[in-house]
Amino acid sequence: MKQLFFLMGLLLIARVAPPRNYLSSALEASGLHLTLEQVQTWREARKQKVLTAIKALPDSVKASLTARADRYIDFTWPALPVSLYHEFKTTGNRTHYETRLTERRTALASLVIGELVSGDPKYMPAIADGLWATLEESTWVLPAHVGMQHIGTDLPDPDENVVDLIDGETASSVGAIQWLLSSELDRFSPVLGKRVRYELTRRVIAPYLGRNDFWWMGFNNRVPNNWNPWINGNVLVAELLTGVHADTINLVLDKVLRSTDNFVNGYGDDGGCDEGPTYWSEAGGKLIHILELASSVSGGRLDWSGIPLLHRIGSYISTMHIAGPYVVNFADATPRTLPDPVSVYGFGQYFHDDTLRHFAAYLFDLRHRALPTGNVHDFVLGVETYGALASTPAEVAAPALRWLPSVQVMVARAPDLVFAAQGGNNGESHNHNDVGNFILYAGDAPVIVDAGVGTYTAKTFSSQRYTLWNMQSQWHNCPVINGVQQKDGAQYKATDVRLDGSVLRMNLASAYPAEAAVKRWDRTFDFNPRDKTLRLEDDFVLDVRKDSTCLNFLTPCTVTQSGPGRLTFSSPSGTPLLVLSFSAAALSWQTTVKDMDDARLQDSWGKSLTRVSLVLKDPGLSGKTEVRFSMP
Incomplete structure (x- = not known):
């Protein structure tokens, strides 16, 4: 029972x-x-x-x-x-x-x-x-x-x-x-x-x-x-x-x-x-x-x-x-x-x-x-x-911007670029620990993605649910703060969530347990449909600095360095899809390949996904990072 x-x-x-x-x-x-x-x-x-x-x-x-x-x-x-x-x-x-x-x-x-x-x-x-x-x-x-x-x-x-x-x-x-x-x-x-x-x-x-x-x-x-x-x-x-x-x-x-x-x-x-x-x-x-x-x-x-x-x-x-x-x-x-x-x-x-x-x-x-x-x-x-x-004629007429405040989901579109982000809480129906998560598609090509769900087993709906990697915030496009991930439960949530035009802001601090020692983590998504860019800003204050802090981005693409502080995400055929720009002085980067260990996930993504982690270099208790995604 x-x-x-x-x-x-x-x-x-x-x-x-x-x-x-x-x-x-x-x-x-x-x-x-x-x-x-x-x-x-x-x-x-x-x-x-x-x-x-x-x-x-x-x-x-x-x-x-x-x-x-x-x-x-x-x-x-x-x-x-x-x-x-x-x-x-x-x-x-x-x-x-x-x-x-x-x-x-x-x-x-x-x-x-x-x-x-x-x-x-x-x-x-x-x-x-x-x-x-x-x-x-x-x-x-x-x-x-x-x-x-x-x-x-x-x-x-x-x-x-x-x-x-x-x-x-x-x-x-x-x-x-x-x-x-x-x-x-x-x-x-x-x-x-x-x-x-x-x-x-x-x-x-x-x-x-x-x-x-x-x-x-x-x-x-x-x-x-x-x-x-x-x-x-x-x-x-x-x-x-x-x-x-x-x-x-x-x-x-x-x-x-x-x-x-x-x-x-x-x-x-x-x-x-x-x-x-x-x-x-x-x-x-x-x-x-x-x-x-x-x-x-x-x-x-x-x-x-x-x-x-x-x-x-x-x-x-x-x-x-x-x-x-x-x-x-x-x-x-x-x-x-x-x-x-x-x-x-x-x-x-x-x-x-x-x-x-x-x-x-x-x-x-x-x-x-x-x-x-x-x-x-x-x-x-x-x-x-x-x-x-x-x-009936087959047509798609999606709105350029839609905000669903009850679930704190934003979906925005520009020609050849689709962006979606969420606030919410970690006690939602069929929950993943993913407060502050987002995805980016270049046209119909997935670039920054949510891995989604695997094959259901007894573990999926049990107290062991969050031992499954794809339920964890470290495998979503969310920060890891002081080496600590988000916690499950409705009390772990985004606060101060607000939308101003196509700029979505939220504080992620409450999505993390006390051991993360985060006082404030203001995440801002600034989507510019005219320039076809997404600016992601993270402004934070920590109580203590005791372990590494990083920004994570999950992708099915091939990732290559195309210059200092510049990563290019390419399709399997080698076509550049998006460019990620960041300060090489403030952030180092590393990748982790995650093999798909489940038939349903393999059907979604093939053999593997890659996590790009931008690791903060500054050991200070407060700071601000800014990264930008743009068309190549």
Whole structure:
């Protein structure tokens, strides 16, 4: 249970604003109470629209989807032995079990999609096998998440059903299968549909309605993270598509909106997401589907399109875009992230925002117009949006400067140069110790970077999190003061944060523990879009000088000295990208090569990253350094 409590402390942040309760207030004001007949009518109408949209898909897309399904007709469903489930507890490895589980989910969804696209009954025996195999699984909860049960991380307790991300994902996919193929499943055996509803109720709906103590629900005066809209949305899908009792449907809708309010209430008015852009598709990106579903099933009686905050939660993702697949990857984010174009388009459509609609089409093209195939309801959402995405011009219109005060993130752009910096604190959701961190891209080329996140293991969400090098401030673009790094915890934060035009200032002293002996460390980022330069100033006062102090810059580039106090950062092909200028009299420089020791980090950066350290020569207790990044 200690790991679970640490996870909750890591992923939950204190409430930052009075409760707004936009979602549940609208439900209460509407007086809405759905009847079963209304829901059944809605289901049938939506189903017919989906089937029509499937028929309208390009022939090449349909051929690709059926070819994919054909690969699974004779699929051997991989076993999920108890020893594999137990690995997470004994070794910390979560990948082995999750890989097999993903194979099963992908095979089932692909077969269902093949049947929907082709109408060929040849897929039904394999669909029945896969669906039955899913319903027969001892649990739908991941080994890494089962620690929510009262006995903690172990095998799933048969006396307690908990609801996690994959429980919800499975419920929505299985629910969509029952909704779309109910007649076909009944012809195979009417027991299948009966079993689907039994398992959805037992595993998901009953514990969802019966408990308020799941941390991700937010009923504990803490603001939850992406788990909240991700699970709430999937539970809503499962109940709206398969529910047989009006009272239960209304109870689920009511609770989903009240719980999701807890998520929305944690946002600042700017819509900034402290989990970073890699999690946006599972955070804000899932929120829009809750709004769309609730609006749709209510016949428009529930409508939140006039609420600016909800709109800004969607706009956040375009703010964090750099170029191509690259994003501002603070926190547990990867540098290359392609947000879900269906979610982005959903925000654009719901809030009448052409910029988001065009950005969604741009992302759609970057994804080669591929439809989701891992979850049947995600496929449905993709089909419903395919025509609009395909016909919308792909454009990116990012603002020259955006400041998100709630998360203290600045993003600024000049032609061929993108800069982003953050203040914040070291107790944020999916936190890295990175107060005062920044990144610089020359066009679409990463130059000064955030390493991002590696493959999740048991250590990632435990008391050992900050033994991981990529979580530490010394491997971010932050100072090391008196040989001391930043400390984790919300009390370790930037203070006096202020933006004046394109100049961002903050005091980093409070981000460091007492042993750093730093009284003041004022960091100033002066971004000049006209000159395409960034001036970085660090003005400091120390109580004592007891070890080395340096400025660190992490890069995937080749670094060469091109003169005294002048370093050139070049691409792998040798093209100069940026120049770093500094006083050679005040600062010496050295490099440290960090081998990428993780598959996910290797995928981001290749074999290694290089840390450039500018070491202060003056042993005095106060001083000021200035470095400048410019185009070559």
